[in-house]
Amino acid sequence: MMRDHLSSLAKPLRRSGATNWSGLLFVAPFVLCYLALLVWPLLSGIWLSLHAIDLLSNLGRMAGVLNFIDLLRDEMFIRSLRNTLLFAALCTPAMVITGLALALALNRPGRTTAILRGVFFGAGVLSVTIVTLIWRLVLMPDRGMLANVLHGAGLASVAPLQNEWLALPAVALATVWWGIGMPMMLFLASLQQIPHDVYEAAALDNTSRWRSFRHITLPAIRHSVILVAVTQMIAQMQVFGQVQLLTQGGPNNSTRSLVMFIFEAMFEQWQLGYAAAGAQALFLLMLAGMSLQGWLERRERKALA
Incomplete structure (x- = not known):
């Protein structure tokens, strides 16, 4: 009798152990994909950044931190880093303020507001090629839409993409027009969670x-404000397509971004290790942005506690 009782107790334990192993099997595909697509490339990039490797010959030597020291001495890298940070500083507040203003204006029922939401969000589904083509036509000197508006106002036309001081703000304007839909929708979702009784x-x-x-409104959506600000800051640090197609980094390298610097170091100069070091610098910038988001959220939780 005692033996039968012990065996009956052991069966549920065996079943629970089998259930745990089956749960691990369900998680295993995601873990394997995560390791293969994220962790392994990250570790490989760190390893490459510590070597001087030629992309053509695939031969290299251990360089240690020399690649990073060369980055700090490279004027083009410093210029690209400054342009990237300035571009993020231009786009992020514009995305937050404009997205919130649109969400407040369209946070009401009706067919017209629904159509306008679709219009503003629709630009985000366009490819970067279409967006840059549209803005090339808008900013075309003498014949573009901006030039026609200035001529109608009796002013001289300008060529923003050919001006060293106006090129980066022009690219930032095109980027805000392109990506404003997602911040607007995030703010709309937060606004609709606020009770009308308040x-x-x-x-x-x-x-x-x-x-x-x-x-009422700002305290209720502060988490969405932090989320939009940090995610947009991280996203704009990776700017490449619109800069490459609109200005090719010019004029006078005034719009050359960090991703463009990495691209040229790898595929034009064939310096794989040097490009990997630049990619690690970009990774540290994005990691700082994510750390900022975590710090702000912890601060908000402590303030509410």
């Missing part, structure tokens, strides 16, 4: 719209 109570107290926005 606004009705504020209206009964004769609260102005500005005070309602400041004391």
